[in-house]
Amino acid sequence: MRLRALVLIAFAASLPSLGAAEPFPYRGYYFILSRNPGYGLEDYVKILDCMAEDGCNTLILWIAGGFPSRRYPVTWDYNREHRNVKENFAGKAIDHAHRRGIRVLLGLTPFAYDGVNRYGEVHPELGAVDEKGQPAVTGGIHSLGRGLCPAKAGARDFLLGYTRELFDDFYPNADGFFLEHSDYGTCRCTECAGEKGLRHEWAFVDEISRHVWARKPDATLMIYPQYSAAGIEYDPRYVVFLAPHNLRGAGRVKNSKVLWHGYWDTGMRFRDLCATAAREGYAGVIPSMENFTYENPHAFDTRWGSRGVAGWDDLVVRVSRLSFREHAANPELDDDGFRKAIRERFFDGSAGPGAVADLLEMHRILNRWSGWTWRAGVLKVPEAAVRLDALEPKARETLEKETLSELKALRAIAERSRERAGPSPATPAARTSAEMARICAWVLDAWRAKLPAGALEGGE
Numbered sequence: 185m186r187l188r189a190l191v192l193i194a195f196a197a198s199l200p201s202l203g204a205a206e207p208f209p210y211r212g213y214y215f216i217l218s219r220n221p222g223y224g225l226e227d228y229v230k231i232l233d234c235m236a237e238d239g240c241n242t243l244i245l246w247i248a249g250g251f252p253s254r255r256y257p258v259t260w261d262y263n264r265e266h267r268n269v270k271e272n273f274a275g276k277a278i279d280h281a282h283r284r285g286i287r288v289l290l291g292l293t294p295f296a297y298d299g300v301n302r303y304g305e306v307h308p309e310l311g312a313v314d315e316k317g318q319p320a321v322t323g324g325i326h327s328l329g330r331g332l333c334p335a336k337a338g339a340r341d342f343l344l345g346y347t348r349e350l351f352d353d354f355y356p357n358a359d360g361f362f363l364e365h366s367d368y369g370t371c372r373c374t375e376c377a378g379e380k381g382l383r384h385e386w387a388f389v390d391e392i393s394r395h396v397w398a399r400k401p402d403a404t405l406m407i408y409p410q411y412s413a414a415g416i417e418y419d420p421r422y423v424v425f426l427a428p429h430n431l432r433g434a435g436r437v438k439n440s441k442v443l444w445h446g447y448w449d450t451g452m453r454f455r456d457l458c459a460t461a462a463r464e465g466y467a468g469v470i471p472s473m474e475n476f477t478y479e480n481p482h483a484f485d486t487r488w489g490s491r492g493v494a495g496w497d498d499l500v501v502r503v504s505r506l507s508f509r510e511h512a513a514n515p516e517l518d519d520d521g522f523r524k525a526i527r528e529r530f531f532d533g534s535a536g537p538g539a540v541a542d543l544l545e546m547h548r549i550l551n552r553w554s555g556w557t558w559r560a561g562v563l564k565v566p567e568a569a570v571r572l573d574a575l576e577p578k579a580r581e582t583l584e585k586e587t588l589s590e591l592k593a594l595r596a597i598a599e600r601s602r603e604r605a606g607p608s609p610a611t612p613a614a615r616t617s618a619e620m621a622r623i624c625a626w627v628l629d630a631w632r633a634k635l636p637a638g639a640l641e642g643g644e
Contacts, residue, residue, distance in 0.1 A: 208461065210423065210442050210468025211512045212242030212286065214362075217274065218250030218298045219325045221266040222477050227493040228277035234496045236284040238509045243281060244362045244406070244470060246291030247274065247350070249299025249327055255349050256342065258306050259299035262327055278357050287359040289406055290350060294334070294343060294385050296322040296366035301329030303342055310339040312371030322369035325478045331366065334384035335375035347392050352399070360404035361396060363389055365411075367429050379414035386411045397421070406442065409433040423467065440467035447472050447484070448553040452504035454511045455522065462515035469512055480557040487563070488626035499619045503530075503547045532612035539604055539617060542597045546620055549590050550627070562590050565630045572636060591631055591640055598624035 213235060217223075223231075235243060252269045253259050260269050268274050278288045293300060295312065301322045304311045312320035312331035322331040332339035351358065371381055393405045406423045413433035418424070424437050427444045434441070443461040450457055454471060461469045475483035475495060483495025495501055503526070510525045511517055517525075527533055527540050552561035572580060598621045605618035632640060 207515060208458075208466075208468045208512055209440075210242045210470060212240040212244070212468075212470050213238075213473040214244040214246065214291075214444065214470055215473050216246040216291075216476075217268060218247060218263065218266070218327070219474070220477050221250075221263060222481075223493060224267040224271060225273035225276055228273070229280050230493050231496060232277065232281050232284050232286060234505065235286055238505050239513055241286055242468065242470060243286050243288045244291050245274070245278075245288050245358075246298075246362070246364070248292035248297065248346075249302065249324065251350060251354055253299075253346060253349055254353075256303060256346050258302050259346065260302075262302060272354070275355050275357060278355060282357070287404065289360045289362040289404055290355060290358045291362040291364060292347065292350070293322075293364045293366050294388050295339060295371070296331040296369050297364070298324035298327040300343065300346070301327060301331055301369075303346075304330035304332045304339075307332075307338070307342075310336050310342070312369065312376075313373050315372045317373075320369045320371060322366060325476060331369040331371060333371040333373055333376060334381060334388065335371070335373065340384075340388055343388055344391060348395060351396060356399075359402075360400070360406070361392070362406045362425065363392075363408070364425075365408035365430060382411055382414040383416070386414065386416050393419070393422075409437050412436040425470070426466075442466060442468040442470050444470050444472065447474065447504070448556075452500075452507070452547070452551045454504075454508045455517070455519075458508075458511035458515040469508075471508065474556065476557050485557065485559045485563070488623050499530075499543075499616065499623065500547055500550055503543065504551075530612070530616045534611065535604070535613040535617075538600065539613065542600060543616070543620060545593065546597050546624060549594060550623075562587060562594065562627055562631070566634050568634070570634050570636070588639065591628060594624040594627055595640060597621075598628065 215231070232243070249259055249263055250266055250268050251260065251274060252272055260266065263269050281288045308319070308330065310332050312333045314320045320331045322329060332343070334340065351361070365385070376384060389407060389411070396403045396405065404423060405421065406425050408430055409424050409426065410430065410433050412418065413436070418437055418439050420439060422439050424434070424439045424441045425444060426434055426441055443457060443466045445457045450471065454469070457471065458469050477492065481491050482489070483492055484498065484501050486495045486498040486501065489495065489498045506525060506529055507522065510522055523540050526543060527535060530543060531539055549562060550559065552559060554560035554564055570583070575583065601617040601621035601624070605614045605621060609615045609618040628640060
């Protein structure tokens with residue numbers, strides 16, 4: 185009992201500081217360094233400063249395949265142009281995170297995904313197989329490869345060597361690991377069938393955890409709940425990460441839990457996420473902020489604005505960020521309270537309720553997504569000009585009842601916003617209104633080039 189008490193005391197000491205008005209010890213974002221090859225140190229300083237503004241204290245920095253491993257160069261061969269591979273700046277970014285009160289967990293997936301899957305591609309003798317005995321493919325953006333079989337000693341040796349190198353040699357200033365159990369591409373060979381694969385994977389998780397805790401007793405190890413389904417008892421120091429697609433075993437684990445929803449899954453509004461986490465007694469909320477640059481150079485698909493990391497300052501993105509800050513700090517905040525926060529943050533408290541309603545409506549209309557990188561809805565502008573007489577009845581009904589309806593709503597928002605902004609916007613409220621008008625106009629102009637003349641100017 186004395187040993188268990190000491191372990192619990194050490195675990196409590198490792199938690200991020202918790203202010204009186206902050207219900208979650210873990211508040212932050214999940215971000216994939218590996219898939220943002222054009223971002224350098226200056227970009228991560230910007231991101232971390234934004235996170236501090238958002239009240240974050242935890243960053244999951246998913247980094248496998250994005251650092252210049254000396255022992256296993258094949259893991260980053262596909263990422264030769266990645267700035268962290270060339271410049272190895274991540275350690276300095278972690279130092280800056282610490283200056284802003286943010287702990288950094290290094291992310292990777294045992295036996296799968298970016299970097300690791302490249303090793304499986306060139307070592308097929310260690311590769312995972314599916315139920316039919318075929319190679320189990322795992323992917324990332326531009327990082328297709330083969331998962332590894334956790335039952336094979338060579339695969340475990342590689343993963344331990346790779347992970348230790350990442351923590352011991354490259355980024356010993358990191359605050360721990362985020363170990364993301366793969367949701368596909370896991371090995372289904374006879375040695376991994378049933379729960380055996382989970383047990384083999386757990387052997388790695390357990391060994392690297394012991395290694396990290398021996399070197400840094402206050403390190404955070406954030407893992408998934410699946411291993412409990414194989415009868416594994418979790419050390420109380422583990423923090424369990426719950427994702428909608430990876431909840432198996434969650435009910436059996438008594439550890440502190442963090443809730444994740446994708447940036448897109450929430451419609452970029454975090455009220456429900458934070459309220460659910462608080463109601464269920466979770467220790468934190470960590471949504472995903474995966475603004476990829478491979479397929480989409482505009483952070484968070486802000487095609488109407490600046491490219492790259494500057495997208496964190498885009499008006500639509502800042503509304504989402506404010507939602508995280510306000511609801512993570514106060515999960516009981518209702519819609520009236522959030523509207524008040526919007527008014528104070530974007531309109532300096534001087535605009536009427538109509539301006540706040542317009543900003544939130546614009547935010548709602550523009551925050552529909554198609555896949556991982558591009559917005560859908562009215563931002564899914566057709567490549568060719570639209571001929572109404574050539575559309576199938578269902579497609580025409582969707583265009584007229586949904587698309588045109590929302591475009592006309594944006595047109596009305598643009599008109600009201602231009603009137604509020606005036607000819608020379610000088611106040612915060614006027615500048616926000618001018619930006620709203622500009623964004624709406626960008627969307628409307630994109631559609632006017634594709635629609636029959638006058639389609640947007642017709643009656644409501």
